[in-house]
Amino acid sequence: MRGWHPGLAYAELAALLPNSTLTQEGNDRWCRVADASPARRVEALKLASGLQCFLLDGVVQSTNNTTPEKWLERLHAYLKSHPVEGTVAVRSWKQGGKISGWSLSELSGRLGGILHDMGCVIDLTEPDHVLALIADGPSAALACGWMEGDGQAAFSNGERRAGERPYFKPVSLDPMLARLAVNLAAGPLGRGPVVDPMTGTGGFLIEASLSGRPVVGVDIHSEMVQGAQANLEWAHGGNAPSDAIVKRGDASRLEDVLPDGWHGKVAGFVLDPPYGRNSHGSVEADRLLESSLKSARTVACADAGFVLILPIHPLESHSTAALSLDHTFSLLNGTWPGVRGLIERCGWVPVSVHVERVHRSLSRLILHARRAAQG
Ligand SMILES: C[S@@+](CC[C@H](N)C(=O)[O-])C[C@H]1O[C@@H](n2cnc3c(N)ncnc32)[C@H](O)[C@@H]1O
DSSP, X not given: OOSSOHHXXXXXXXXXXXXXXXXXXXXXXXXXXXXXXXXXXXXXXXXXXXXXXXXXXXXXXXXXXXXXXXXXXXXXXXXXXSOOOSOEEEEEEEESSOOTTOOHHHHHHXXXXXXXHTTOOBOSSSOSEEEEEEEETTTTEEEEEEEESOSSOSOOOGGGOGGGSSSXXXXXXXXXXXXHHHHHHHOSTTSOOEEETTOTTTHHHHHHHHTTOXXXXXXXXXXXXXXXXXXXXXXXXXXXXXXXXXXXXXXXGHHHHSOGGGTTTEEEEEEOOOXXXXXXXXXXXXXXXXXXXXXXXXXXXEEEEEEEEEEEOOOSSOOOSOBOTTSOOOBSSSOHHHHHHHHHHTXXXXXXXXEEEEETTEEEEEEEEEEOOOO
């Protein structure tokens, strides 16, 4: 997974592979995935913002309890039990610095030699199969295996950073976080449409539609609606897709705004309520959140999810791991126990909470919740 926020990347992957078992292994950027079909893996690679690649039956090994010779023997056995057809190449990279005493280029060369001796044809420019070798400096661990994906993270926000869109406001979310939140809230494709009840400049709306999800973005202010529409069209090269709609309306009355056929079908809500001087809330923050979550529940499918983003004061020690729901967070608006209670009262169950650092004096709380069963 990407280094940006491994905890969120892990949660995103778990949401995209709901029938798989994920177990962290080696360090916080690697996890072993059991029972993910090839089709689901391809979809996850296409949609996820935090995923770099899969290594098929990947070999994970701490360098503390082995030698390069023993490690190569283990890899030789792996390659014999996982033969491939076509041309091959070895690609290596490191995360977070070197592993002292271990040379990645030497190991890659030796692996290339083993593959050659096994009769494989090496093609460094357009190989059919890539053997990835990843070294994680801080944990002194190596991961190696045949790679699915390109190892770069298919998701790139380079071309559509918020500041480059036709309509920009300081509230605009970064595409990487927006994509992650959509995946976390809605899970794999095909579960149902996505709703962004307070779309602003359309950060979530754009990522949901680019990932092939039907989506409606709602905002109470017509300037935002026009701006989000312009951004949506721009993100699609000038033509807005037919299954992404921006509407003026009230997040507290989604049942009046959404197409009739969507009632009871919405799979995911992504909620970034107004705060600070740059957004204009229609009602006081807590009341707006409460009425929006109640309204969302009325149009949600049985196992719908939502992601809520709230500004908070930075934690004393920042962590990218999932945090306990009982952690003490200092919200900019209201209190964490108050918001948590409100979420539960509105018929939702908090699942996980993560914190992302924005700058020295501001962080964001990213809460993932599921619709509670009736009653
Ligand atoms: C923090 S901004 C959202 C920013 C957005 N995520 C983006 O990437 O630009 C909150 C938005 O909520 C909208 N809003 C406030 N009250 C609302 C309501 N009752 N219904 C719908 N939208 C509302 C504001 O107009 C504002 O655009």
